[in-house]
Amino acid sequence: MRARLKHIDDRLIWFGFLRLTDHASKFGISDVQGKIDIKTYRNLSDTPPPERKPGPPVAGAAPVGQYVRPSKFTPIFDSPGTLDDLFTTRLEDVGVDMALSIERVLPPTHSVDPDRVRPLLAAIELKESCKLHYQSMTSLAAVERVVCPHALVKASGRWHVRAFDFARKRFIDFSLSRVLGSEPFPAQTAVPANLDDDWFATVSVELVPHPKLSTAQRHIIGREFKMDDGQLVVQTRRALLFYLLDEMRLLAAVRRGEKDAADVPIWIRNFRHVASELSIMDAQRDATAHL
Known part of the structure; x- marks a missing residue:
């Protein structure tokens, strides 16, 4: 309860x-x-x-x-919350009756203010457009953007929304921690999510133990990642391929085409295919970075 x-x-x-x-x-x-x-x-x-x-519809209700x-709203739980609470509920008063020494390395978090992003998140579920006051890393000052969001994503330690940007005329990602304010904007016709081709296109990433490893090392890596016959196939949306490679610390190596540059004990068997899919996303970012 x-x-x-x-x-x-x-x-x-x-x-x-x-x-x-x-x-x-x-x-x-x-x-x-x-x-x-x-x-x-x-x-x-x-x-x-x-x-x-129950009864007849009431205007404005x-x-x-x-x-x-x-x-004017006051939560009934006074503990500070994060977006993760939408998916996992922390019951801090549930104790563990055993002596365990457990430590977690927690990097600095990307702060998200619910008052700034609430209309944006609501627009996802209402399938409506929204107006943002947004500070990107490609512009010197915050700008106003009209977007139509359709998905909430957590990747690379940050929360993003996937949305159609009416200025850039395409679907891109917005970091929630960089949203300075948002408000409903139903006057702008919504863009159906099924037009986001990169969201619905999937990429198969075939992971294998890095070839520079010894036979014994490749065996333990296969077991560590639960590989089947020395291979693990990960399916990801093309729109999220960047984040998958980034979290696996393979992004720079794939972009340079240098498997020896990878600083993790795994590599990508279908490297050329994955690099080609990544280049599609990079080209789209570069083409609209000035807008």
Whole structure:
């Protein structure tokens, strides 16, 4: 129950609304149980989302089964949250009754302010356009952008949205930590996600132990990465190939075409194919970098 209440909190914080059907589907519960969760949440909240009773549509009101964040909103959980909470719920009061020495190396995080990105995230689910105030690394000052987002992605330690950029006339990625503000912009006709060819195109990356390794070393690498007969095939969206190679520390080596430059004990068997697919994405970035 606590995990489900935390999910309601997170949806209102980051998206600004909650759908009963989405909540029930995430936890595999009935709509009746979902209504009980929402009623419990409303009873616990100092700023409960208003409830729409069944009946004729009301102008300006949310549809039945959709609960909208009030203008003045206080979460019922006071622990600081991140976007990861949408997918995993941390129950910090659950202890482990065993003595374990566990340490994690945590790099600096990319901060995302929910107040700045809430309309942008809501636009993903509402399939609407959105106006951003965005600071990119290719422009000296922040600019206004009109986009139509369709997917939320976490890669290379950052959260991104995949969106059609009306200025560049193509689908690109926007880092949420660089969004200075966002607002709904339904006046701009939405662009269907199925027009994002790079999102729906897939690339097969055939990973093998690096040929410079000894026989024993190649064997242990195959076991470490659960390779089947010395090979592991990873399927990724072409739009996300850059991030996959970056996280595997293979990006620079693939771009230079130098397998000996790879600083990890794996390599790509179908290197030419992967390099060709990556070059398509790089060319698109270069062609629109000045816009």
